[in-house]
Amino acid sequence: METQATISERREGYDPAAIEPKWQQRWERDGLHRARIDPERRKHYFLTMLPYPSGDLHIGHWYAMTPSDARARYLRMQGYNVMYPMGFDAFGLPAENAAIKRNIHPKEWTYANIDRMRRQLRTMGAMWDWQREATSSDPEYYRWTQWFFVKLLAHDLAYRKHAAVDFCPNCNTTVAREQVVGEARLCERCDTPVIKRDLNQWFLRITRYAEELLRFEGIDWPERIFALQTNWIGxxxxxxxxxxxxxxxxxxxxxxxxxxxxxxxxxxxxxxxxxxxxxxxxxxxxxxxxxxxxxxxxxxxxxxxxxxxxxxxxxxxxxxxxxxxxxxxxxxxxxxxxxxxxxxxxxxxxxxxxxxxxxxxxxxxxxxxxxxxxxxxxxxxxxxxxxxxxxxxxxxxxxxxxxxxxxxxxxxxxxxxxxxxxxxxxxRMRDWLISRQRYWGCPIPVVHCARCGAVPVPEEQLPVELPDDIEWRPTGESPLKFHPTWRHTACPKCGAAAERETDTMDTFMCSSWYHLRYLSPDYDGGPFDPDEYRYWMPVDTYTGGAEHATMHLLYTRFFHKANRDMGVETGPEPMLQLRNQGQILASDGARMSKSRGNTTDPDELVANHGADAVRAFLMFGYRWSEGGPWNAGNIHGVVRWLGRVWDLVQRVREAGGPDANGDGAGGDAKLVRDVVRSTHQAIQRVTHDFEEFEFNTVVSELMKLTNAILASESAAAAGAGRALVGHRGVRESVLTLLTMMAPVTPHLAEELWAQLGQPYSIHQQPWPEADTALAADDLITLVVQVNGKVRGKVEVAAGIDEPEARSRALALPNVERAAGGREPRRVIYVPGRLVNIVV
RNA sequence: GCCGGCGUGAUGAAAUUGGUAGACAUGCCAGACUCAAAAUCUGGUGGUGGCAACACCGUCUCGGUUCGAGUCCGAGCGCCGGCACCA
The missing domain is CATH 3.90.740.10 (Valyl/Leucyl/Isoleucyl-tRNA synthetase, editing domain)
Incomplete structure (x- = not known):
C-alpha cells in the first residue's frame, strides 16, 4: 500500500484528490444526472441492486456499481435518456442486532449508516440521480409496501395459515423456504441451522405463478439464473x-x-x-x-x-x-x-x-x-x-x-x-412466508378482531407506523407484541377492541418493488406516479449478484406478475436484461469479512489513487461476471496508464491550438494516419465491449490506444524531432480517447477535456462513431502455413488478391524449406488472415 | 443422482464466424536517469534445444472431425454453484 500511495502523489499535476471532488460538486450543482421524462428521447432505465446500509461501503459495492455506472454513462453518450437511481434496503436484522448489542436505536443506527454510505457512494463519481433516492424504512415508502400487502390480501394472494415453518433460533424469527440454504438447512443470513416451529404465519401465493415464473421468454437474463429458478420451482x-x-x-x-x-x-x-x-x-x-x-x-x-x-x-x-x-x-x-x-x-x-x-x-x-x-x-x-x-x-x-x-x-x-x-x-416451490418476529421491518397492516378475524388496515389509515419506543427481548416473538399500547386498536370493520398484527414483513417484500418507488419517491397518490411508470418501465438493464437468483430475483418477478393481475402494473416482466457480476474475494481466495480481517477498504484506495483509478482497475482486472481474489499490486497498471494520459494531454496543450501543425506532411502524415486508424479501431472494439459488459477489454483497448498514440509520438520525435501531438488528427484522437474514457474515469476525462478547451461537459458528448474506412488497415500481416503449421508471415497490401498472396507466400524462404520442394496439393486462402499450403 | 458454470504463462487475463495462442496489464530480468533509492522511460520475458536462422512441445486428459481446433464433436478428470428420500 505504501509504495502505491506514492505513485500518484509524486506525479506532477495529476492529483485526483483535487479534481474528483471538484467535478462531483459541479455535476451535482448542474443537475447533470437528473433523469427527466423526455418523450423525444429513447429511455433506458438502468438499475443496480440497492445496498443494505450496513455501515461501510466495501469493495464489493464498488465492484458491482462502478462498472454498471460506466455502462449507464456509455448508454447516455449513445443518446439514451438514462435513469440511474440509488437507494437503501434499510429494514433488516443487523440494525436490530446492533440495537441489542450496543443499545442504539435501529432507526438511529440505520439512518446514520445511510448518511455515511451516501457520502461514500458519492466518492465513486457515479451518475446517480439522487433526487430519486428511496429508502425502504421511511414511512412514506413502507406505507406503499403495506398498500401492496393489502392489495395482495384482497386478491387472495396473501393468506394466513398455521404451519410448520422454518425458524432461525439465532435471528429469532421465521424465514422463508428460499432463505434456508443447502442440505444442512442453514439460515441464509447467519448460517445457523433452522428448526421447525408450528406457527400462524402470513404467506404470499407465489406458487400460483409457478408455471408463469418458469417461462423466461422475452427477457435477456443469464441462462444460469434461469437454471437456478427452474431448479427451485421444481x-x-x-x-x-x-x-x-x-x-x-x-x-x-x-x-x-x-x-x-x-x-x-x-x-x-x-x-x-x-x-x-x-x-x-x-x-x-x-x-x-x-x-x-x-x-x-x-x-x-x-x-x-x-x-x-x-x-x-x-x-x-x-x-x-x-x-x-x-x-x-x-x-x-x-x-x-x-x-x-x-x-x-x-x-x-x-x-x-x-x-x-x-x-x-x-x-x-x-x-x-x-x-x-x-x-x-x-x-x-x-x-x-x-x-x-x-x-x-x-x-x-x-x-x-x-x-x-x-x-x-x-x-x-x-x-x-x-x-x-x-x-x-x-x-416443489412453496408459498412465500413473509412473517418475521422482529421489530425493524415493515409492519403487516392487519388487525386481529375477535369477531371479524384478520382485517386489513384500510388504505387511508396507512402507514401503520412503527413505534419508536421499544424494548428488545430475545424471545422469538416480535418486540411489537410487548409494547404497552401499540398493538391495541379498534377493529376497522366493527370498531370493537382489537389487536394489531405484531409481526413485520420479510425485507424481500420491500425490495420487490423498490424499482417502482424510484420512479417517483415523493409521490403520495400511489406507490408510483403513473406518468413516470409509463415512460420508464420496464427496467432495461438490471445488475447485481447472482446469489439472489431464488430470492429477490424470483420474488420481484412474482410481485410484478401479481401487480399486473391486480391492475397495478403492465407487461410480462419487470426487468428486461439482467447481468450478474462476480465477487471480489480476499487475496487468499476466501470471502472478505470484517471478522477475518481480510477486507480491502475502498476509501483508502480512493485516498491513495483516486476514484478513477479504482473504477478503472475494477473493470480492468477481472472478468466482471467472474470476479476473483483481490490483488493489490495490479492496480499499478491503471494508475500508470492514467498518468500517461495526463502527461500526453499536457503535451497536447503545449503544442497549441487545433491547427498548430495542420495535418502534417511526409513521415508525420503516415504516423498521424496510424494514430487515426488505431483510434477508429478502438472505437469499434470499445463500443462492442461496452455492449457486451466486457469491461476488462474496454480498458485494455483504451490502454492500447494510448500506447499507440505514444508510440507514434516518440517515433516522430526520433525522426524529425517535432511534436506529433500538434497535428489535428492526433489531437482529435486524444479527444476521442478522452471521450471513450469518460464512462470509465469520469473525473479525469472531464478535467482533461476542460484543459483542452472543450465545451463542458464531456459526459454530454455523443459517443464517437467509427469510420470503417479510417479503421481499415492498408497493410496486413498474412500468416503463411505449410500443412497447418506457421512457417512465416508476409506484410501485404490489404486489398491483395489470392494469386498474389499465394505467390508472395510461396516465395518465403522458410516456406520453401518447409515444403521441401514438394508441389502444393492445395492452397487455402483466408482473405486478410492466412495462406495455408498443403503439400 | 439431476441441473448449471469453469479449467489458457509466475499472476489477473485476451483470442468476431474454427484461421499468428498468450492482446492489455502485474510481477520478474536487463538497461537509461540518479550519489543512491523510489518514480519515470526503454528493451526482454510460455517451455525445451540452438551462437543464430530455426525446430520441437504447449490452452485439464484421451480420442475424433478438419488444410487448420483454446474454440466443434465424443468420453473422462478436477474445481465451483444450485437442487435432491420431491414420489
Missing part, C-alpha cells in the same frame, strides 16, 4: 390418482409414473397425514403413535437426509388400488413428506429406488410391471435394485403390452376415462 409432470381406503376414504396420491400403477404393492403416508389417526387399527395404534411422535421430534435435516435407512410402521389398514381393485397395505414412513404432493404415495418398489429399499426392509411384495427392452425379464423376488428405466407395460391388466413411449400418456387417458385420475403438474 416442476414435475405426472398424474393425480385417487385410491380408496377400505373404509371408503379417498386417498389422493401424485405420481410421475402412472405407467407403474399396476405395480403398486403398498401405500405410504407421511406421519403427519391427516388420515393416519383414523386409519390406524387398534392393534397397530401404539406402534404408529410412537413412530409419529418420533418423526415429529426429528429435525428436517435428519428426516430429509438421502441415503438414510428407511423406517416405517404398518397402520393395519388397507387401500384399494383403483386400477385393479387390489387390496394393499397402508404404511406410514418419514421418507414421505407432508409438504410435497399430497403427503401420500403409492409405492411401486419394482420401479422406484426408495420404495424398493422400503419393501426389502419390511418384506413387502415387489412386482415388476415395466419391462425395458434389452433387459432380462424382471423377477420381483430376485431383483436387487429398482428398475427406473421406461419400458413396455407388462402384467398391467388392459394396458399390458403398451410400448414405452406411450405408457404414461395412455395410462393417464385410461385413468381419465374411468374418473380415477388425471394428469397433474406439481411444483
Amino acid at each position: 416442476r414435475s409432470e405426472g398424474a393425480h390418482v385417487t385410491f380408496r381406503t377400505e373404509q371408503g376414504d379417498a386417498l389422493e396420491v401424485f405420481t410421475t409414473r402412472p405407467d407403474t400403477l399396476w405395480g403398486a404393492t403398498f401405500m405410504v403416508l407421511a406421519p403427519e397425514h391427516p388420515l393416519v389417526a383414523g386409519l390406524t387399527t387398534d392393534g397397530q395404534r401404539a406402534e404408529v403413535e410412537a413412530y409419529v411422535a418420533a418423526a415429529t421430534r426429528q429435525t428436517d435435516i435428519d428426516r430429509e437426509a438421502a441415503g438414510r435407512d428407511k423406517t416405517g410402521v404398518f397402520t393395519g389398514a388397507y387401500a384399494v388400488n383403483p386400477v385393479n381393485d387390489e387390496k394393499i397395505p397402508i404404511w406410514i414412513a418419514d421418507y414421505v413428506l407432508m409438504t410435497y404432493g399430497t403427503g401420500a404415495i403409492m409405492a411401486v418398489p419394482a420401479h422406484d429406488e426408495r420404495d424398493f429399499a422400503f419393501a426389502r426392509a419390511y418384506g413387502l411384495t415387489v412386482r415388476p410391471v415395466i419391462q425395458p427392452s434389452g433387459m432380462a425379464p424382471l423377477d420381483g423376488d430376485t431383483m436387487t435394485e429398482a428398475v427406473i428405466a421406461k419400458g413396455a407395460m407388462i402384467d398391467s391388466g388392459p394396458l399390458t403390452g403398451t410400448p414405452a413411449d406411450e405408457a404414461v400418456s395412455r395410462t393417464v387417458a385410461w385413468l381419465g376415462e374411468r374418473g380415477i385420475g388425471r394428469a397433474e403438474v406439481v411444483y
Whole structure:
C-alpha cells in the first residue's frame, strides 16, 4: 500500500484528490444526472441492486456499481435518456442486532449508516440521480409496501395459515423456504441451522405463478439464473390418482409414473397425514403413535437426509388400488413428506429406488410391471435394485403390452376415462412466508378482531407506523407484541377492541418493488406516479449478484406478475436484461469479512489513487461476471496508464491550438494516419465491449490506444524531432480517447477535456462513431502455413488478391524449406488472415 | 443422482464466424536517469534445444472431425454453484 500511495502523489499535476471532488460538486450543482421524462428521447432505465446500509461501503459495492455506472454513462453518450437511481434496503436484522448489542436505536443506527454510505457512494463519481433516492424504512415508502400487502390480501394472494415453518433460533424469527440454504438447512443470513416451529404465519401465493415464473421468454437474463429458478420451482409432470381406503376414504396420491400403477404393492403416508389417526387399527395404534411422535421430534435435516435407512410402521389398514381393485397395505414412513404432493404415495418398489429399499426392509411384495427392452425379464423376488428405466407395460391388466413411449400418456387417458385420475403438474416451490418476529421491518397492516378475524388496515389509515419506543427481548416473538399500547386498536370493520398484527414483513417484500418507488419517491397518490411508470418501465438493464437468483430475483418477478393481475402494473416482466457480476474475494481466495480481517477498504484506495483509478482497475482486472481474489499490486497498471494520459494531454496543450501543425506532411502524415486508424479501431472494439459488459477489454483497448498514440509520438520525435501531438488528427484522437474514457474515469476525462478547451461537459458528448474506412488497415500481416503449421508471415497490401498472396507466400524462404520442394496439393486462402499450403 | 458454470504463462487475463495462442496489464530480468533509492522511460520475458536462422512441445486428459481446433464433436478428470428420500 505504501509504495502505491506514492505513485500518484509524486506525479506532477495529476492529483485526483483535487479534481474528483471538484467535478462531483459541479455535476451535482448542474443537475447533470437528473433523469427527466423526455418523450423525444429513447429511455433506458438502468438499475443496480440497492445496498443494505450496513455501515461501510466495501469493495464489493464498488465492484458491482462502478462498472454498471460506466455502462449507464456509455448508454447516455449513445443518446439514451438514462435513469440511474440509488437507494437503501434499510429494514433488516443487523440494525436490530446492533440495537441489542450496543443499545442504539435501529432507526438511529440505520439512518446514520445511510448518511455515511451516501457520502461514500458519492466518492465513486457515479451518475446517480439522487433526487430519486428511496429508502425502504421511511414511512412514506413502507406505507406503499403495506398498500401492496393489502392489495395482495384482497386478491387472495396473501393468506394466513398455521404451519410448520422454518425458524432461525439465532435471528429469532421465521424465514422463508428460499432463505434456508443447502442440505444442512442453514439460515441464509447467519448460517445457523433452522428448526421447525408450528406457527400462524402470513404467506404470499407465489406458487400460483409457478408455471408463469418458469417461462423466461422475452427477457435477456443469464441462462444460469434461469437454471437456478427452474431448479427451485421444481416442476414435475405426472398424474393425480385417487385410491380408496377400505373404509371408503379417498386417498389422493401424485405420481410421475402412472405407467407403474399396476405395480403398486403398498401405500405410504407421511406421519403427519391427516388420515393416519383414523386409519390406524387398534392393534397397530401404539406402534404408529410412537413412530409419529418420533418423526415429529426429528429435525428436517435428519428426516430429509438421502441415503438414510428407511423406517416405517404398518397402520393395519388397507387401500384399494383403483386400477385393479387390489387390496394393499397402508404404511406410514418419514421418507414421505407432508409438504410435497399430497403427503401420500403409492409405492411401486419394482420401479422406484426408495420404495424398493422400503419393501426389502419390511418384506413387502415387489412386482415388476415395466419391462425395458434389452433387459432380462424382471423377477420381483430376485431383483436387487429398482428398475427406473421406461419400458413396455407388462402384467398391467388392459394396458399390458403398451410400448414405452406411450405408457404414461395412455395410462393417464385410461385413468381419465374411468374418473380415477388425471394428469397433474406439481411444483416443489412453496408459498412465500413473509412473517418475521422482529421489530425493524415493515409492519403487516392487519388487525386481529375477535369477531371479524384478520382485517386489513384500510388504505387511508396507512402507514401503520412503527413505534419508536421499544424494548428488545430475545424471545422469538416480535418486540411489537410487548409494547404497552401499540398493538391495541379498534377493529376497522366493527370498531370493537382489537389487536394489531405484531409481526413485520420479510425485507424481500420491500425490495420487490423498490424499482417502482424510484420512479417517483415523493409521490403520495400511489406507490408510483403513473406518468413516470409509463415512460420508464420496464427496467432495461438490471445488475447485481447472482446469489439472489431464488430470492429477490424470483420474488420481484412474482410481485410484478401479481401487480399486473391486480391492475397495478403492465407487461410480462419487470426487468428486461439482467447481468450478474462476480465477487471480489480476499487475496487468499476466501470471502472478505470484517471478522477475518481480510477486507480491502475502498476509501483508502480512493485516498491513495483516486476514484478513477479504482473504477478503472475494477473493470480492468477481472472478468466482471467472474470476479476473483483481490490483488493489490495490479492496480499499478491503471494508475500508470492514467498518468500517461495526463502527461500526453499536457503535451497536447503545449503544442497549441487545433491547427498548430495542420495535418502534417511526409513521415508525420503516415504516423498521424496510424494514430487515426488505431483510434477508429478502438472505437469499434470499445463500443462492442461496452455492449457486451466486457469491461476488462474496454480498458485494455483504451490502454492500447494510448500506447499507440505514444508510440507514434516518440517515433516522430526520433525522426524529425517535432511534436506529433500538434497535428489535428492526433489531437482529435486524444479527444476521442478522452471521450471513450469518460464512462470509465469520469473525473479525469472531464478535467482533461476542460484543459483542452472543450465545451463542458464531456459526459454530454455523443459517443464517437467509427469510420470503417479510417479503421481499415492498408497493410496486413498474412500468416503463411505449410500443412497447418506457421512457417512465416508476409506484410501485404490489404486489398491483395489470392494469386498474389499465394505467390508472395510461396516465395518465403522458410516456406520453401518447409515444403521441401514438394508441389502444393492445395492452397487455402483466408482473405486478410492466412495462406495455408498443403503439400 | 439431476441441473448449471469453469479449467489458457509466475499472476489477473485476451483470442468476431474454427484461421499468428498468450492482446492489455502485474510481477520478474536487463538497461537509461540518479550519489543512491523510489518514480519515470526503454528493451526482454510460455517451455525445451540452438551462437543464430530455426525446430520441437504447449490452452485439464484421451480420442475424433478438419488444410487448420483454446474454440466443434465424443468420453473422462478436477474445481465451483444450485437442487435432491420431491414420489
